[in-house]
Amino acid sequence: GIQVEQSPPDLILQEGANSTLRCNFSDSVNNLQWFHQNPWGQLINLFYIPSGTKQNGRLSATTVATERYSLLYISSSQTTDSGVYFCAVEGYNTDKLIFGTGTRLQVFP
Amino acid sequence: NAGVTQTPKFRILKIGQSMTLQCTQDMNHNYMYWYRQDPGMGLKLIYYSVGAGITDKGEVPNGYNVSRSTTEDFPLRLELAAPSQTSVYFCASSLALGTAYGYTFGSGTRLTVV
Numbered sequence: 001g002i003q004v005e006q007s008p009p010d011l012i013l014q015e016g017a018n019s020t021l022r023c024n025f026s027d028s029v030n031n032l033q034w035f036h037q038n039p040w041g042q043l044i045n046l047f048y049i050p051s052g053t054k055q056n057g058r059l060s061a062t063t064v065a066t067e068r069y070s071l072l073y074i075s076s077s078q079t080t081d082s083g084v085y086f087c088a089v090e091g092y093n094t095d096k097l098i099f100g101t102g103t104r105l106q107v108f109p
Numbered sequence: 110n111a112g113v114t115q116t117p118k119f120r121i122l123k124i125g126q127s128m129t130l131q132c133t134q135d136m137n138h139n140y141m142y143w144y145r146q147d148p149g150m151g152l153k154l155i156y157y158s159v160g161a162g163i164t165d166k167g168e169v170p171n172g173y174n175v176s177r178s179t180t181e182d183f184p185l186r187l188e189l190a191a192p193s194q195t196s197v198y199f200c201a202s203s204l205a206l207g208t209a210y211g212y213t214f215g216s217g218t219r220l221t222v223v
Contacts, residue, residue: 001168033211041197043214086151088212096167097142097201097212099151 002027002091004100011105013077021072021103023087031090031097032063034072038083046072046085077107111135115200115215122190122222130185130218132200140203141183142167142212143175145196152199158183190222 003026013019025032034046047054051065058077063070074081084102091098116131134141139160144152144167154167158177172194174186183202187194200215 031211035214041217041219043199043217045211045213048211088152096154096157098154098168099144101151 001094001096002029002089002098004087004089004098006085006087006100006103008103009101011103013105013107015078015107015109017077017107018073018075019077019105021074021085021087021105023070023072023089023100025068025070025087025089027068027091029065029068029089030092030094032070033088033097034061034070035086035088036081036083037086037102043086074105077105079107079109081105082107113200113202113213113215115198115218117218118216119219120221122187122220124190124192124222126190127186127188128190128220130187130198130200130220132183132185132215133181134183134200134202134213135181136202136204136213137180138202138204138213139180140205141177142201142203143173143183143185144199144201145169145194146199146217147196155185155198187220192222194220195222196220 005024036044047061053062058075060073087100088097113134142157143155156175158164198218203212
């Protein structure tokens with residue numbers, strides 16, 4: 001099956017800093033999503049982005065499908081951005097969303 | 110506008126007991142999923158369903174059973190609870206394969222087996 005690797009595993013930032021999270025996947029995908037799991041465990045859908053670039057406020061994401069990676073950019077980070085960011089992909093001819101192991105982000109004031 | 114609802118939110122089981130985790134969605138989604146998340150780890154797919162009456166195994170199905178008698182409900186059954194099943198369980202749904210609407214997750218059920 002598809003392998004999903006995320007880097008870095010842990011990230012510590014001071015409020016206001018920018019960061020880039022990376023997701024590599026091992027095969028062509030029909031679906032790629034970025035999720036934020038907040039410190040209370042709730043999973044929030046950030047982006048549906050199997051290809052191209054999208055922006056939502058301080059967050060943006062780019063997926064280069066031909067090179068099998070996706071990037072999540074967080075600008076001017078805030079303490080509320082803390083949590084775990086997951087990349088998840090769905091391959092062609094499958095019905096399964098496979099998750100990476102996540103990047104744990106801590107933003108300090 | 111409830112989305113995906115999971116019950117209970119917390120449960121403690123003794124080894125060998127059984128229980129059913131409930132999941133219901135009100136978005137008329139065809140696809141439903143059960144994931145488990147162990148501490149500090151990503152989510153692993155247990156079972157999924159592409160429509161009423163159809164279910165299939167995911168990555169870690171052993172020790173679990175599911176059924177899908179209606180579009181709305183997708184319960185997960187643990188028959189003989191084991192400590193290895195201590196985890197947080199998430200139910201999710203989506204409209205269709207590769208949908209632009211993505212997946213919607215429930216708030217999770219935290220299960221401890223002692």
